[in-house]
Amino acid sequence: MSNPVFTVSGTCGYADELSDFMDVNCLGGFITKSITLKPRKGNATPRIVETDSGMLNAIGWANVGLDKFIEEKLPVIRKMSPAVFVNVAGETIADYVAVVERLAAESGIAGFELNISCPNVEHGGVSFGTDPAQVMKITKAVKEASRDKVLMVKLAPAVTDISAIARAAVDAGADALSLINTFTAMVIDIETRRPVLGNRTGGLSGPAIKPIAVYLVNKVYNDVTKERGIPILGMGGIRTASDAFEFIIAGASAVGVGTANFIEPDCSIKIIEGIKAYCAAHNASGVKELVGSLEV
Numbered sequence: 001m002s003n004p005v006f007t008v009s010g011t012c013g014y015a016d017e018l019s020d021f022m023d024v025n026c027l028g029g030f031i032t033k034s035i036t037l038k039p040r041k042g043n044a045t046p047r048i049v050e051t052d053s054g055m056l057n058a059i060g061w062a063n064v065g066l067d068k069f070i071e072e073k074l075p076v077i078r079k080m081s082p083a084v085f086v087n088v089a090g091e092t093i094a095d096y097v098a099v100v101e102r103l104a105a106e107s108g109i110a111g112f113e114l115n116i117s118c119p120n121v122e123h124g125g126v127s128f129g130t131d132p133a134q135v136m137k138i139t140k141a142v143k144e145a146s147r148d149k150v151l152m153v154k155l156a157p158a159v160t161d162i163s164a165i166a167r168a169a170v171d172a173g174a175d176a177l178s179l180i181n182t183f184t185a186m187v188i189d190i191e192t193r194r195p196v197l198g199n200r201t202g203g204l205s206g207p208a209i210k211p212i213a214v215y216l217v218n219k220v221y222n223d224v225t226k227e228r229g230i231p232i233l234g235m236g237g238i239r240t241a242s243d244a245f246e247f248i249i250a251g252a253s254a255v256g257v258g259t260a261n262f263i264e265p266d267c268s269i270k271i272i273e274g275i276k277a278y279c280a281a282h283n284a285s286g287v288k289e290l291v292g293s294l295e296v
């Protein structure tokens, strides 16, 4: 990768949708919206609502499905220079395996991000990501299907012990971990006394979750990935290079930009520039030497 900055799943489309705002080829990495075996319409609207310092979304994996993704989106992806990861979701382990098996044979994809942490669907999603035994089972099955492509497992934040989940994923063959996904939350309209979102609840993202995300990245780094040499892609409320460095110093080898794309769609480019400037100012040849450099 040319740099450690990704745009993350669900906030940057399937391929080059952000290209009206920035040169997507400047990104180090790009993660697609979650892809499922069959197309999905997603949840009832409204699906998003702004909150103080963040937003809730309950999109519900609305996506074009695997066939259309291969037919229409993959040819665009093949022309893109970032390392492209396809975020894969499903209701059963067999669903995940079927998507990955088909895409493993395709060129232009660096790897997969296994979404076992989505809180906005009735079946699948986070239900696979809260129990270490389940995490191990699904990671093993998908790793086998992914052949020579990289497998990154995306962790849910609202679990009793995130390190136990991370350890299960790594033991089962995950090449990298990404964290964090969103927190289940609710906004209420006090006039109607109903939840604002059609799905009642949604996932909280944006600056509101950043300090928790930084803490969880540091925890997983110290407890699991540091000694195993497994890279972490850190995300949760990143909008500036300074935000990005909190994650890097905590232990992330790369950083992801999500909610910020909706307010400042070219902020990833500014982050890339800011990272270079910080490295130069701190006499670092690159981000690598700063990963996990938190003083104890």
Ligand SMILES: Cc1cc2nc3c(=O)[nH]c(=O)nc-3n(C[C@H](O)[C@H](O)[C@H](O)COP(=O)(O)O)c2cc1C
Pocket: 008, 009, 010, 011, 033, 034, 055, 057, 059, 061, 087, 115, 118, 154, 180, 181, 182, 204, 205, 206, 207, 209, 235, 236, 237, 238, 256, 257, 258, 259, 260
């Ligand atoms: C509108 C929206 C849609 C999302 N869709 C997905 C998705 O399809 N799959 C997934 O794994 N994460 C999805 N996420 C979660 C993000 O990829 C990311 O993990 C989370 O928002 C935290 O990062 P942020 O605070 O920078 O947005 C979505 C987030 C938002 C805001």
